[in-house]
Amino acid sequence: MLAAFSDMNWQLIATATLTAVFGVDAMYFAIAAIGLNVQFGYAGLLNFGQAGFMACGAYAIGMTAHYWNISFWWGIPMAIGYATVFGLIMGIPTLRLRSDYLAIVTIALAELLRLIVRSVTFKKYFNGSDGINGFGKTFTEETPFNPSGKYSLWPFDQNANLFGRVMLLLIFSVASVMVGRMIADRLRGPREKLRVILPVVIFALVMLGAKQTEYGGLGFKSLIVGWLVVFVIGALIYMLMRSPWGRVIKGIREDEEAVRSLGKNIYSYKLQALILGGAIATFGGMMFSLSRGSVQPDNYSRDTTFFVLTALVLGGLAKVTGSIVGPMLYWGISQFISVFLFELTQAWGGRVEIFGVPLITSSSQIGAWVQGLLGLMLVLLMVFRPQGLFGNRKEMALDGR
Amino acid sequence: MDAEPLTVNGSADLSEVARVARGALEGVPATPGAGKPDPIMTAVGVRRSFGGIVAVDVDRVEIQRGSITALIGPNGAGKTTFFNLMTGFDAPDTGAWSFNGTSLEKVAAHRTAAMGMVRTFQLTKSLTKMSVIENMKLGATGQRGEKWWNGVLPFRWRAQETAIEARADELLARFSLDHMRDEYAGTLSGGQRKLLEMSRALMTNPQLVMLDEPMAGVNPALKQSLNKHIRGLRDEGMTVLFVEHDMDMVHDLSDWVIVMAEGRIIAEGTPDQISSNTAVIDAYLGTNQGKSLLEDM
Numbered sequence: 001m002l003a004a005f006s007d008m009n010w011q012l013i014a015t016a017t018l019t020a021v022f023g024v025d026a027m028y029f030a031i032a033a034i035g036l037n038v039q040f041g042y043a044g045l046l047n048f049g050q051a052g053f054m055a056c057g058a059y060a061i062g063m064t065a066h067y068w069n070i071s072f073w074w075g076i077p078m079a080i081g082y083a084t085v086f087g088l089i090m091g092i093p094t095l096r097l098r099s100d101y102l103a104i105v106t107i108a109l110a111e112l113l114r115l116i117v118r119s120v121t122f123k124k125y126f127n128g129s130d131g132i133n134g135f136g137k138t139f140t141e142e143t144p145f146n147p148s149g150k151y152s153l154w155p156f157d158q159n160a161n162l163f164g165r166v167m168l169l170l171i172f173s174v175a176s177v178m179v180g181r182m183i184a185d186r187l188r189g190p191r192e193k194l195r196v197i198l199p200v201v202i203f204a205l206v207m208l209g210a211k212q213t214e215y216g217g218l219g220f221k222s223l224i225v226g227w228l229v230v231f232v233i234g235a236l237i238y239m240l241m242r243s244p245w246g247r248v249i250k251g252i253r254e255d256e257e258a259v260r261s262l263g264k265n266i267y268s269y270k271l272q273a274l275i276l277g278g279a280i281a282t283f284g285g286m287m288f289s290l291s292r293g294s295v296q297p298d299n300y301s302r303d304t305t306f307f308v309l310t311a312l313v314l315g316g317l318a319k320v321t322g323s324i325v326g327p328m329l330y331w332g333i334s335q336f337i338s339v340f341l342f343e344l345t346q347a348w349g350g351r352v353e354i355f356g357v358p359l360i361t362s363s364s365q366i367g368a369w370v371q372g373l374l375g376l377m378l379v380l381l382m383v384f385r386p387q388g389l390f391g392n393r394k395e396m397a398l399d400g401r
Numbered sequence: 402m403d404a405e406p407l408t409v410n411g412s413a414d415l416s417e418v419a420r421v422a423r424g425a426l427e428g429v430p431a432t433p434g435a436g437k438p439d440p441i442m443t444a445v446g447v448r449r450s451f452g453g454i455v456a457v458d459v460d461r462v463e464i465q466r467g468s469i470t471a472l473i474g475p476n477g478a479g480k481t482t483f484f485n486l487m488t489g490f491d492a493p494d495t496g497a498w499s500f501n502g503t504s505l506e507k508v509a510a511h512r513t514a515a516m517g518m519v520r521t522f523q524l525t526k527s528l529t530k531m532s533v534i535e536n537m538k539l540g541a542t543g544q545r546g547e548k549w550w551n552g553v554l555p556f557r558w559r560a561q562e563t564a565i566e567a568r569a570d571e572l573l574a575r576f577s578l579d580h581m582r583d584e585y586a587g588t589l590s591g592g593q594r595k596l597l598e599m600s601r602a603l604m605t606n607p608q609l610v611m612l613d614e615p616m617a618g619v620n621p622a623l624k625q626s627l628n629k630h631i632r633g634l635r636d637e638g639m640t641v642l643f644v645e646h647d648m649d650m651v652h653d654l655s656d657w658v659i660v661m662a663e664g665r666i667i668a669e670g671t672p673d674q675i676s677s678n679t680a681v682i683d684a685y686l687g688t689n690q691g692k693s694l695l696e697d698m
């Protein structure tokens with residue numbers, strides 16, 4: 001048994017895991033999760049249709065090539081326009097009612113949107129279930145990266161240019177300081193020292209991790225741009241939530257009537273939060289589509305919504321850091337489980353048996369195990385750390401009073 | 402505590418403003434629906450029923466500007482429902498009501514607050530996961546930073562925020578909550594939450610403050626200082642309408658008393674007139690027990 005572990009390709013497991021932690025999936029999930037956090041984490045709006053908003057972004061950008069024949073840059077204002085309309089359709093009838101109504105309507109409307117874009121009837125606009133390919137050529141073609149090359153996020157990678165290096169170092173250090181301080185503030189002990197030590201440790205870990213990553217040159221530009229988008233949007237939301245606007249939004253989550261009695265138009269604020277969160281999510285859809293050069297309707301099914309929600313809850317609600325780190329860990333962990341089980345199966349001669357019980361008999365079963373184990377992990381998280389990794393335990397504890 | 406001795410009807414140390422307020426009410430007849438010389442709020446024919454129960458059925462009521470008016474009545478009399486109707490939190494089946502001469506029909510609840518009419522809730526609504534000071538700052542109206550596009554431009558609201566914070570700190574000190582400033586509101590005691598809700602309401606700079614049982618659950622010593630604060634509001638020119646079950650408190654504090662029972666206004670008058678009104682005593686205790694309450698008061 002132990003021999004099998006040493007036969008496994010740990011280098012590969014590490015690379016695959018870390019590549020996923022900083023990968024495209026984590027990146028576009030993080031954008032969508034920041035948006036969902038505005039709606040659900042801060043304002044308390046049960047939006048189960050985030051995939052619909054992401055599709056608004058993906059199709060806005062896809063349609064610039066497929067239907068309008070204009071520069072893909074027009075996709076950005078169009079995406080925001082679509083998200084606004086979509087949010088209004090969701091919000092106007094439901095936001096005056098109890099929160100459950102929004103949940104039901106969002107889940108239905110997002111599904112409806114997916115069925116419309118993949119239908120034969122509207123093939124002229126959305127190209128049906130084939131999806132849209134070959135847009136944003138100017139974006140993908142004007143890239144400093146060699147499409148067949150291999151790249152890592154290590155800032156001193158021989159392939160990196162000066163701008164990339166500076167950006168990466170900047171993002172890594174700011175993120176390390178933010179995460180490190182946040183953890184330090186949660187721990188008992190010599191806080192002042194921890195507030196210095198932890199960021200340094202995390203920075204070192206991130207740098208080491210980044211060195212292990214490996215990406216193809218084709219989507220590398222969208223990966224870098226995507227993380228920049230995460231960074232910028234994250235910073236904006238961080239500021240917004242510390243503004244008086246954010247105060248009203250957080251108040252609404254707790255008690256609408258109280259906030260209303262103080263002269264705030266609750267309905268309007270809820271609509272704003274819903275649309276803002278949706279507009280942010282469109283960037284997730286756009287970045288994902290750009291990285292693939294293709295829009296596929298079935299990428300925006302209910303599953304996507306719930307995976308984003310899972311990733312957000314994992315990171316912790318009502319914290320910008322949580323909404324970014326959550327998706328990174330979600331994809332890192334699921335990739336780790338997947339590659340680990342694959343390697344284990346290989347090392348044990350194509351089957352995994354424990355005490356004579358066959359657990360895995362072919363590598364096609366691994367996907368189901370990944371889902372199952374992720375689910376189990378989430379259950380354990382809810383039991384032992386219901387506030388998520390970065391959530392605020394103190395706030396959680398005030399719930400019952 | 403800075404409690405002052407309880408006087409029989411609170412008139413021993415009446416302020417100038419209070420004397421004027423009581424003087425203005427002197428000529429008003431002690432009859433339900435009596436017209437006031439300078440009403441800030443008027444409700445006419447307001448009726449609200451829940452299924453078979455008529456919760457509120459008020460023919461006419463006026464609230465005198467600059468006075469402290471108590472709204473009393475047995476449990477289920479319709480006092481809270483009346484508050485909800487006046488502030489737009491609930492809509493009546495029929496009726497008209499106005500604030501400062503402006504009709505409030507079809508005016509949304511959040512607008513009534515902006516117009517200068519603020520209410521608190523019988524079941525305290527503190528935003529438990531926000532700090533006390535954040536609760537307070539939420540109360541200020543007309544904040545530029547509450548527009549989403551200004552949110553990320555701190556230079557557009559920083560100065561206003563500082564001013565709001567200073568005002569909030571002042572109010573917190575006045576209501577003896579300053580030591581809890583940075584704690585979560587959820588860590589406050591029930592009585593402290595009442596104080597927080599009231600001071601938060603004052604952050605809106607209201608003309609009319611409607612308090613639904615502000616003293617419930619507040620300890621006697623604090624009641625005395627709350628009492629002083631409420632008088633202070635009137636002395637600063639605000640109008641106060643409050644619901645209260647404690648008759649001593651009502652007697653001590655109010656310039657005018659309105660009595661509700663089963664949705665209707667059954668009596669109005671000065672505290673002295675009300676405490677000798679047999680209809681009121683009947684409403685509270687049933688017909689034959691009136692005497693004992695009379696002696697109480």
Ligand SMILES: Nc1ncnc2c1ncn2[C@@H]1O[C@H](COP(=O)(O)OP(=O)(O)OP(=O)(O)O)[C@@H](O)[C@H]1O
Pocket residue numbers: 451454455456474475476477478479480481482483523
């Ligand atoms: N939402 C509602 N649905 C049904 N009935 C209601 C509703 N709100 C109030 N009522 C009824 O209306 C009547 C008046 O209630 P209200 O809460 O206004 O009384 P109150 O005078 O504030 O009493 P208390 O002194 O106990 O607070 C009661 O009979 C109550 O049952």
Ligand SMILES: [Mg+2]
Pocket residue numbers: 480481482523613
């Ligand atoms: Mg009541």
